Amino acid sequence: MREIQTELHRIYITADKKKFLNEQDAIEHQDMITKTGEVKAMKVSETIMNVFKRNGWGVYHMAKPIQSLKVQNGSSLFKVNDVTEREVEMAFQESLTDTVSDLNERIGTCQTDTQTDSKQMENS
Secondary structure, eight states: OEEEEOSSOEEEEOTTOOEESSHHHHHHHHHHHHHHHHHHHHHHHHHHHHHHHHHTOOOBOSSSOEEEEEOTTSOEEEEEOBOOHHHHHHHHHHHHHHHHHHHHHHHHHHHHHHHHHHHHHHHO
């Protein structure tokens, strides 16, 4: 959220470029944007998992894709060392949530820089 001071009013601008005269309204709107971003990350993760399921795709551990299992007669039975759907979904959600958090943090840093600049201009 950025703060711009005009001769008569302070205007608060949120990440989606909406303008507010009331700081609290701007903060609440910015919080809603952040939560909406996290919800969108979860929906993207669900969509990716649906694509995997619909196409019959799976994910396996690259370091050791096949696991050898011993059977009674001494021969080996091989099993694909796959990753569960829940593990894949959680990994996607975590990655997307981290990305949303990073973007929100960058927006906050930009807003802080803008506020610092405007305060310096006021003092000049």
